[in-house]
Amino acid sequence: MVEDAAAAVSSDERRRGRSPGGPVTLSQVAREAGVSLATASRAINGSANRTVRADLRERVLAAAERLRYSPDANAQAMARGRTTSLGLILHDIADPYFSSIAAGVGLAAERADLALTLASTQHDPTREPRFVDVLTRQRARAIIVAGGRRDDDETNDAMRTALANFRHSGGSVALIGQPLLDVDTVVIANHSGAAALARALHAHGYRRFGVLGGPTDHLTARDRLTGFREALEELGCPLAEEAVASCAFTRDGGYDGMTRLLRDGPPVDVVFAVNDVMAVGAMAAARDLGVRVPRDVGVAGFDDIVTLRDITPALTTVRVPLVDVGIAATELALAAPATEPRLVHVEGTVVLRESTPPRRP
Amino acid sequence: MVEDAAAAVSSDERRRGRSPGGPVTLSQVAREAGVSLATASRAINGSANRTVRADLRERVLAAAERLRYSPDANAQAMARGRTTSLGLILHDIADPYFSSIAAGVGLAAERADLALTLASTQHDPTREPRFVDVLTRQRARAIIVAGGRRDDDETNDAMRTALANFRHSGGSVALIGQPLLDVDTVVIANHSGAAALARALHAHGYRRFGVLGGPTDHLTARDRLTGFREALEELGCPLAEEAVASCAFTRDGGYDGMTRLLRDGPPVDVVFAVNDVMAVGAMAAARDLGVRVPRDVGVAGFDDIVTLRDITPALTTVRVPLVDVGIAATELALAAPATEPRLVHVEGTVVLRESTPPRRP
DNA sequence: TTGTATGCGTTATCAT
DNA sequence: ATGATAACGCATACAA
Secondary structure (H helix, E strand, O other), rough: HHHHHHHHHHHHHHOOOOOOOOOOOOOHHHHOOOOOHHHHHHHHHHHOOOOOHHHHHHHHHHHHHHHHHOOOHHHHHHHHHHOOEEEEOOOOOOOHHHHHHHHHHHHHHHOOOOEEEEEEEEOOOOHHHHHHHHHOOOOOEEEEEOOOOOOOHHHHHHHHHHHHHHHOOEEEEEEOOOOOOOOOEEEEEEEHHHHHHHHHHHHOOOOEEEEEEEOOOHHHHHHHHHHHHHHHHHHHHOHHHHHHHEEEOOHHHHHHHHHHHHHOOOOOOEEEEOOOHHHHHHHHHHOOOOOOOOOOOOOOEEHHHHHHHHHOOOOEEEEEEEHHHHHHHHHHHOOOOOOOOOOOOEOOOEEEOOOOOOOOO | OOHHHHHHHHHHOOOOOOOOOOOOOHHHHHHOOOHHHHOOOOOOOOOOOOOOOHHHHHHHHHHHHHHHHOOHHHHHHHHHHHOOOEEEOOOOOOOOOHHHHHHHHHHHHHHHOOOEEEEEEOOOOOOHHHHHHHHHHHHOOOOEEEOOOOOHHHHHHHHHHHHHHHHHHOEEEEEEEEEOOOOOEEEEEHHHHHHHHHHHHOOOOOOOHHHHHOOOOOOHHOOOOOOOHHHHOOOOOOHHHHHHEEOOOOHHHHHHHHHHHHHHHHOOOEEOOOOOOHHHHHHHHHHHHOOOOOOOOEEEOEOOHHHHHHHOOOOOOEEEEEHHHHHHHHHHHHHOOOOOOOOEEEOEEEEEOOOOOOOOO
């Protein structure tokens, strides 16, 4: 008898990947409490119609406590047909732009009782669809895609396919950026924000503009550049083509672009970098070339990332409420599915700071 | 017949939470390929002993492709008895210290083919054990805890219990910080790093030291303060108690502490903030009080967070390879379990920059 | 209100 | 090498 019991236990435990005597199952709790599996289940999750007698309920809860029962989320996911996880895809979590968005998504995810699965592409767009596949396998409830899209049909098609697959498997999707992929999107008003910035700078007396335009196929960068350029044209102060430097969408890209612009470009009063980290890099480049900001040249960015707070001189920018954008995207993804892709528009606010003081032309 | 089939399908699909016709199952793939479920499983995961005839294998793969089959990770987790997810608990993902660590953990997780689940406590220590419970339910393979511990028995006990529970359920744990909780830990040499910094500053001619010490119950802060103080004592230049300001472990804490220190404290040559974000806040406070850095007072920090790169004046600090710390912690957690808690020691490197130029006493 | 039985999608055991 | 089938832990339709 003793041997049999031991053998039975060992064969019972054999296939478990986790340590012996590990996870306590609901059946064990039920047995301990002297009720059926179903009753234990009902007592513990206390679902909609909580139809368990008080004393039984107590017994079950006590047994669960005693045995340190921890429900297996994977098993629940199978039985319920839905998981409790939310995916977030971005380029680089160490970039303050994305980490603020991630903070917002994390907040909203916690409110919705969802666990946040984070996927960092390290700026490699080909990894995006791969991460979507991973999240599809996990059967995540929703995916938030925060990386700016590029004008690259191949990558976008791969992404479209992967996302279609995900949605076909029952998940929902929200994008942050451009309404490109036929899904719910939080649209950031890049064009109008940059235009407003151009007008504000013009009003401050700036006339000779330079732009660090980011990669030419980067849609966000392109929108910001276009908005800036068109506003300047309307002001009768067109932007010279040589005054636009293409560069990477990163801090180092800004540094390089600014270096080229100051060395080879036309003289400028002020330089607009299409995002803040580039602007910060640009200021470093100016310093290294002995060009003083803002005395010799003004600098402006876009996004108002939190780390800007301690940059000197304080940087003029277009504030985007990044945490709120993350929250909005999450809520969008978690809302009841709509027939049409929904768009939530987020405006930017021009914030003028020391890096672009008023100047007489 | 037709009606029966339709009825069967609808009852089949009824309980699925996901959209109709959604997730394709392996059985469907097997049927499509004309093989058994077992064969399909073997063909697709191609496990250790891949014993499937080539042509059958092809048929299965083709069928899977055609049907857009996506394996259900939850079901796999159940069957295999182990999941493919890794948990990371930290205070605030928008803090560059943590986001760098997260980047490292993410890298290591991807190498190990694990999905990263991120939990942000928003500086509320009571949320830590709750997140551990969430990850326990998910049956995560391992948890990395990156938030610095505090000297608070209640919180630490709750955490210890939650982690014990998690490990009992088969997961492994790695800590970053102090070897406090009897688990594998990446130990950062706070004491010796701060001591080395003190000696370097002393060698630069500084004699009147101030410290922004962080919260008194914060172990990392305390270790750094102690290391700094002891080194100064050995140098025959003891730290006055009034020259130490307690404050929050954040940028704003540094700002407040510096304000108090400059206003009410003894005169100082140089101020050591126990972390970089505090040091950055301290520089802002100095600016706002009209105290020039480094001319009137030097400032030094700890960690060498990446955003320091664009702070002026460049900040002296103790560099900690944060990304590597994240990687090391992940590898530690994923390594074969040891009988004893393992410790990986990481040294800091003093980096002297403009904020603390040499000065004659 | 409680219990019984089935299914969720997959892996692994054991025959064949 | 392949196939039938029993787990895995839980939720729930259905019966009692």
